[in-house]
Every structure is written in C-alpha cells, then in structure tokens.
Amino acid sequence: MPGLIRGVARTAVVAGTATAVSNRVSRRQQGRWAAQQQAYEAPPPQQAYQAPPPPAPAAPDMSSKIDQLKQLGELKDQGVLTEAEFEEQKRAILGS
Numbered sequence: 613m614p615g616l617i618r619g620v621a622r623t624a625v626v627a628g629t630a631t632a633v634s635n636r637v638s639r640r641q642q643g644r645w646a647a648q649q650q651a652y653e654a655p656p657p658q659q660a661y662q663a664p665p666p667p668a669p670a671a672p673d674m675s676s677k678i679d680q681l682k683q684l685g686e687l688k689d690q691g692v693l694t695e696a697e698f699e700e701q702k703r704a705i706l707g708s
Contacts, residue, residue: 680705 681702688698 677705 684693684698684701684705687693688695693701
C-alpha cells in the first residue's frame with residue numbers, strides 16, 4: 613500500500629507542476645501578444661487636422677437675380693407658388 617500512495621503522490625506532483633508551468637507559459641504568451649498588438653496600433657494623432665473654412669459665397673450679380681426672378685414668375689404662373697410665396701421669395705432675392 614505505501615508504494616501505491618507514493619505513486620499517486622508522485623503523479624499529483626508531476627501533474628501540478630505541469631499545470632503551473634503551462635499557466636505561466638500561457639500568461640507570458642498573452643503578454644507578448646498584447647505588446648505586439650499595441651505596437652501595431654497607430655499612435656494617437658498629435659493634432660487633429662482642421663479643414664479650412666469654405667470660401668464665402670460670391671455676391672450674385674444682377675443677371676443671376678433677374679434669372680431667379682424669371683424662374684419665380686414662371687413658377688407662380690404655373691400655380692406652383694402662391695402670391696404670398698412669390699412675394700417672399702422675391703424679397704429674399706432682391707434683399708440679398
């Protein structure tokens with residue numbers, strides 16, 4: 613019986629040692645993979661790029677205002693715009 617207990621104890625020690633070594637190797641590999649992953653990630657941008665503001669719209673010349681008024685008149689004649697809508701749009705064009 614003492615030989616049997618000694619054999620079981622030896623097996624338990626070997627299995628425990630193997631488990632401990634396996635866990636340590638696994639943790640070390642995970643640490644290496646995490647370090648590699650961080651190295652592959654792009655570094656954070658130092659300063660965000662800001663696009664230049666869009667250029668200010670040019671003031672429409674008189675010919676474009678006349679064209680817009682003609683289009684408004686056509687829309688009013690077709691019944692698309694009411695008299696009030698036509699007047700509002702005309703004021704907006706002439707006021708700009």
